[in-house]
Amino acid sequence: MNDDELLPSWSEGAAKTAILHFAGSVTGPGGSYVPPAERIAAFDNDGTLWCEKPQYVQAEFLFRRWKQMAEADPAKAKEQPCKALAENDRAWLAGLLGHVPDLVKGAGEAYEGITVAAFEQAVQEFFATAAHPTLGLPYTKAGYQPMRELLDLLHARDFLVFVCSGGGRDFIRPVSQQMYGIPRERVIGSATTVQYRDGELYRTKDVEQPIDDGPGKPEHVWMRTGRKPLLAAGNADGDVPMLETARFSMLIRHDDADREFAYDTGAEKALAEAKERGWTVVSMHDDFTVVFGP
Amino acid sequence: MNDDELLPSWSEGAAKTAILHFAGSVTGPGGSYVPPAERIAAFDNDGTLWCEKPQYVQAEFLFRRWKQMAEADPAKAKEQPCKALAENDRAWLAGLLGHVPDLVKGAGEAYEGITVAAFEQAVQEFFATAAHPTLGLPYTKAGYQPMRELLDLLHARDFLVFVCSGGGRDFIRPVSQQMYGIPRERVIGSATTVQYRDGELYRTKDVEQPIDDGPGKPEHVWMRTGRKPLLAAGNADGDVPMLETARFSMLIRHDDADREFAYDTGAEKALAEAKERGWTVVSMHDDFTVVFGP
Numbered sequence: 001m002n003d004d005e006l007l008p009s010w011s012e013g014a015a016k017t018a019i020l021h022f023a024g025s026v027t028g029p030g031g032s033y034v035p036p037a038e039r040i041a042a043f044d045n046d047g048t049l050w051c052e053k054p055q056y057v058q059a060e061f062l063f064r065r066w067k068q069m070a071e072a073d074p075a076k077a078k079e080q081p082c083k084a085l086a087e088n089d090r091a092w093l094a095g096l097l098g099h100v101p102d103l104v105k106g107a108g109e110a111y112e113g114i115t116v117a118a119f120e121q122a123v124q125e126f127f128a129t130a131a132h133p134t135l136g137l138p139y140t141k142a143g144y145q146p147m148r149e150l151l152d153l154l155h156a157r158d159f160l161v162f163v164c165s166g167g168g169r170d171f172i173r174p175v176s177q178q179m180y181g182i183p184r185e186r187v188i189g190s191a192t193t194v195q196y197r198d199g200e201l202y203r204t205k206d207v208e209q210p211i212d213d214g215p216g217k218p219e220h221v222w223m224r225t226g227r228k229p230l231l232a233a234g235n236a237d238g239d240v241p242m243l244e245t246a247r248f249s250m251l252i253r254h255d256d257a258d259r260e261f262a263y264d265t266g267a268e269k270a271l272a273e274a275k276e277r278g279w280t281v282v283s284m285h286d287d288f289t290v291v292f293g294p
Numbered sequence: 295m296n297d298d299e300l301l302p303s304w305s306e307g308a309a310k311t312a313i314l315h316f317a318g319s320v321t322g323p324g325g326s327y328v329p330p331a332e333r334i335a336a337f338d339n340d341g342t343l344w345c346e347k348p349q350y351v352q353a354e355f356l357f358r359r360w361k362q363m364a365e366a367d368p369a370k371a372k373e374q375p376c377k378a379l380a381e382n383d384r385a386w387l388a389g390l391l392g393h394v395p396d397l398v399k400g401a402g403e404a405y406e407g408i409t410v411a412a413f414e415q416a417v418q419e420f421f422a423t424a425a426h427p428t429l430g431l432p433y434t435k436a437g438y439q440p441m442r443e444l445l446d447l448l449h450a451r452d453f454l455v456f457v458c459s460g461g462g463r464d465f466i467r468p469v470s471q472q473m474y475g476i477p478r479e480r481v482i483g484s485a486t487t488v489q490y491r492d493g494e495l496y497r498t499k500d501v502e503q504p505i506d507d508g509p510g511k512p513e514h515v516w517m518r519t520g521r522k523p524l525l526a527a528g529n530a531d532g533d534v535p536m537l538e539t540a541r542f543s544m545l546i547r548h549d550d551a552d553r554e555f556a557y558d559t560g561a562e563k564a565l566a567e568a569k570e571r572g573w574t575v576v577s578m579h580d581d582f583t584v585v586f587g588p
Contacts, residue, residue: 037477116516160479173520183331184520185454194516196509199538201516208517209503215490222410222488222495223502224518226467226478244493 006153008289009146015250015287018280019150022248026230027157036158040227042217042242043151044234045165045172045189048252049180050143051132053261055097057139058107058167061126063093065110081106100166100190100213100238105205107168108192112205116170116194119203123174135260137292143179144284145293147233147252151180159231164221165189166213166238170203188212188220217242237269249279256285259292300447302583303440309544309581312574313444316542320524321451330452334521336536337445338511338528339459339466339483342546343474344437345426347555349391351433352401352461355420357387359404375400394460394484394507394532399499401462402486406499410464410488413497417468429554431586437473438578439587441527441546445474453525458515459483460507460532464497482506482514511536531563543573550579553586 010016025032026039046052063085070082077086084092096102111119132142154161161182165172169189176182190211194201210216218241221229232239232246235254243249251274254263264271274281284291304310319326320333340346357379364376371380378386390396405413426436448455455476459466463483470476484505488495504510512535515523526533526540529548537543545568548557558565568575578585 037471040479170520177331185334185518187520191517193504194513196512196535196539201512201522201539210487218490218495219488223485224479226464226481228495241490245490245495 006156007146007149009149011287011289013287015280015282018248019250022231023153023157026247034230038227038230039154039157039159040221040225040229041154041159041161041231041233042164042188042221042229042246043147043161043232044217044236044239044242045163046167047235047254048233048239049147049151049163050139051135051260053254053263054133055094056103056167057142058171059093059097059103060130060133060139061123061171062103062107062110064126064130065122066106069110101207101211104168104190104207104211107171108203108205108207111192111203114203116201116203119170120174123171127175135292140175140179141292143293144252144288145290146288148180148293150233151182154231155181160225161186162221162225162229163187163189164212164217164232164242166211166217169212188224190216213238215241218245221245234270236266238266240270240273243270243273243279244277249274249277250282251279252282253284255283256288256291259288260284300450301440301443303443305581305583307581309574309576312542313544316525317447317451320541328524330454332521332524333448333451333453334515334519334523335448335453335455335525335527336458336482336511336515336523336540337441337455337526338530338533338536339457340461341529341548342527342533343441343445343457344433345429345554347548347557348427349388350397350461351436352465353387353391353397354424354427354433355417355465356397356401356404358420358424359416360400363404395501395505398462398484398501398505401465402497402499402501405486405497408497410495410497413464414468417465421469429586434469434473435586437587438546438582439584440582442474442587444527445476448525449475454519455480456515456519456523457481457483458506458511458526458536460505460511463506482518484510507532509535512539515539528564530560532560534564534567537564537567537573538571543568543571544576545573546576547578549577550582550585553582554578 026034066082067085070077070086076082131138169191173184173187176187191208193204193206193208195204212220228245231248232242233250235252320328360376361379364371364380370376421434425432463485467478467481470481485502487498487500487502489498506514522539525542526536527544529546
């Protein structure tokens with residue numbers, strides 16, 4: 001199969017051409033060849049591989065939990081964050097969503113003390129039952145089909161592809177193989193620490209430092225792989241430091257209100273830097289023939 | 295090639311039989327089959343994959359650095375740890391070696407602020423020039439040949455093999471492919487954090503928590519892979535928690551003063567627990583036909 005057949009959901013255009021040229025140049029004979037061991041690719045998750053609007057998928061997961069906690073314990077229902085769920089205070093919740101560290105902290109506290117296996121089961125139950133509020137798709141189908149094709153292309157070219165998410169590592173791992181063809185050990189993300197006791201591993205509420213956002217992204221990629229990425233993809237200002245460390249950098253632009261969402265908010269710095277540095281900007285409107293898979 | 299031919303430096307005996315039986319049972323047809331994605335193997339490094347006596351390899355690396363620092367700066371030569379090197383105070387240094395957290399801390403401070411690339415170069419220079427003080431081998435040849443054969447067997451059986459070291463992750467990565475056939479992204483270990491600035495990554499003196507020893511070992515394996523190990527190998531009390539989480543656990547016993555070193559100190563708890571739990575104890579004296587490679 002040639003490269004062209006591997007990206008069927010991409011329109012012909014500058015973005016597709018640049019991607020195929022880069023993938024060809026580092027894997028084919030010639031001066032730009034890079035050995036397979038050094039072909040690290042790092043992809044942001046929210047807004048780069050799956051849909052992050054109207055709010056983060058993990059926020060839905062967390063809100064469910066807080067709602068359950070409010071229902072189970074009247075005392076909790078009087079305090080934030082459970083109070084906001086009990087009262088459906090969307091303004092309070094929207095404020096929280098604007099601040100990743102608070103979300104990561106909240107996620108840690110909501111599942112403190114349970115085993116890692118019990119947490120995985122909660123995540124799997126969520127993905128088995130929850131659906132995207134406006135797209136009418138289960139969340140496991142709310143990944144971008146053209147990006148999945150790109151992941152497959154990179155895998156076929158012997159890249160080691162990592163998810164590098166500001167969101168929860170342990171929230172993505174249970175679905176990464178199914179959604180992205182990426183095994184769980186190649187999912188990097190923000191996380192709480194775990195604690196070993198008597199043969200078992202328990203979640204704590206302590207957030208692992210740094211969180212995997214902003215400068216934490218290239219720091220995490222380096223800590224986990226011992227390399228800078230050869231290729232990196234993101235969609236927001238929090239991805240800029242990671243994109244700065246890669247040889248080939250892609251920025252996904254959300255400009256398709258009909259098929260997905262249109263927003264540049266939170267990507268202002270990224271778009272400016274993409275222009276300045278010549279990063280490949282991918283327009284979901286122009287470069288994707290379809291957004292979601294069948 | 296059958297399994298037998300893959301472990302040529304192992305004597306026939308209970309240890310070899312148990313290893314081959316386990317590797318066969320989880321990869322062959324039958325009720326014990328485990329899919330490749332779940333075949334995580336975790337190996338301690340010091341004393342399990344390479345020689346750790348008369349002192350940790352990384353301690354030699356660190357002592358070199360402290361000696362250089364003492365020579366370059368007379369003020370530093372008057373303070374510990376450089377003072378101990380300037381005065382060749384082996385008793386002080388021996389005391390330090392008994393406490394892994396202090397060693398990890400010292401390693402962080404000794405290389406604070408340099409780029410990760412500069413640190414890698416320092417490690418490579420060390421391995422290119424240093425030799426084991428009593429074995430008469432370069433350190434890159436002071437890995438155990440039978441263990442390398444076991445790693446190769448596991449790789450051939452589609453295991454994902456990780457080094458999980460209480461010692462420095464970034465000290466092992468530059469030689470892990472050459473010595474063990476293990477790529478750098480599969481080296482887990484204690485580390486300092488790194489800091490991103492302007493496209494580059496710098497070492498800090500801050501030690502990443504937890505350090506990768508004792509309970510930190512299964513915690514690290516889980517954080518890095520999202521799984522407990524299917525197979526784990528160690529040689530000391532600090533490996534016990536990791537061995538407790540594995541389906542098949544191996545304990546290397548150092549009982550060959552002629553070819554390597556003989557010591558049970560620091561492995562008392564491990565040996566007792568191996569007996570209690572039926573772990574496979576590997577006697578270097580009885581189970582290894584050779585210890586080091588050609």
